[in-house]
Amino acid sequence: MKLVAQLAMGIAVIAAWASQSVSQAADMVPVVEYFGDARPDAPELAARGPLAVGVRTQAVDHAGQLDILKATAGTPxxxxxxxxxxEVWYPAALASGQAQHTVYTDVLGSGANDPARPNTPFQFAGRAARDARPAAAPAGGYPLVIVSHGYPGSRLQMSYLTENLASKGYVVVAVDHPESTRADKAGFPSTLLNRPLDDLFVLQTVAGWSKPGSGHFLAGLVDPGRTALVGYSMGGYGALNAVGAGISPAAVAFVPGGGLAVNQQGNAQYExxxxxxxxAVVAIAPWGGAHKIWDDAGLAGVRTPTLFISGDQDDVxxxxxxxxxxxxxxxxxxRYLLTYRGARHNTAPNPVSPAAIAAGFDDYMAYAEPVWDSRRINNINQHFVTAFLGMTLRGEPLQGYLDLPPLPAGGTAGRDTVTWKGFRExxxxxxxxxxLPAQ
Structure with a gap:
């Protein structure tokens, strides 16, 4: 009986503690985890900027394009x-009580017809106010940044970076490239053909929206004359092609029918x-260098300042x-080259979501880096992209964040003998x- 009484008393104590904990939890402000928030060891320029951020979703139609996946000898x-x-992020003027919080919906998988990796919707929090009123722009408008995802990927794949840049006074437009997202992945020739064409069309579209009197919410807000392209993997391929890296004759021959010739170096239409x-261009893990996409003459066509970012173990x-x-x-x-020693290909995406972890190894590895912490990579990308775009689009005196001494290859046993501007010891x-400067 004594043991029973002791057990009953213990259960009562546990129940009272649990009740008190629930009561206290109800009074607490819930903590929301946002991709891109700075870790304690984040470099200086990774910090979010002073401006509130709004976000809106838009859809545009690019008519009359070559449907390369349906081209045949009879219908070339x-x-x-x-x-x-x-997805458009921009500096915002928040209404009373309006919070910088939204929920993004993306999908896992590798195309609509892959039974091993079915398209599975998932959601994650964003630090931006949906459909907020734009803030008044400075004279001339904000610089424009166009963001292009990997194959497959989505416009939301790098929200840690897009939100961060908008908070620093950029209008950022990320593109869902048809036939190249996780939801609608289709034949690779479409991606090879359309990436640079989509980027240039989006630039032209936003330039039209930015004109005073256009009726668009971006009217008077954007300076398209100061545009940067940010591309990851196939997005990097498209960005480089858009600024002069014409593909080689060998690459044109990858697709029967010559449809890729519009992206070829030396083609008058391309030039x-x-x-x-x-x-400016930021090319993160750009695809094509190891695949005969470009010869020396094609690469020499790039005259736009470029920040390359890569892992030295990139196997894609x-x-x-x-x-x-x-x-x-x-x-x-x-041009600059930032290298993550030991990293593979995923040096651009958001961190792995709980949904991707639950979906299994393949969906997990679509986002994860085997060695590096993704949040750490995100912060470092924010830092260097901020410095690079600040210099190239706004003429800000940020050169010291990019012209850095080499670090010891093997590290040091004690205190660092070399420090980088913006990084804590x-x-x-x-x-x-x-x-490397331009020749």
């Missing part, structure tokens, strides 16, 4: 309309579409024969940053 140039879904409003885009080759070959561009280990 079928045409269709490409509907592009855009004529170079857009001088594009002042390649490193020595891939991204580093592109960096070395773009001889007429002022002991926090730059594992990185390499190279700079």
């Amino acid at each position: 140039e079928p045409r269709y309309t490409r509907r592009l879904t855009l 004529a579409r170079r857009d001088p409003r594009i002042k 885009a390649g490193y020595q024969d891939g991204v580093r080759r592109l960096f070395q070959g773009a001889v007429h561009a002022d 002991r926090t730059a280990l594992g990185l390499e940053l190279l700079h």
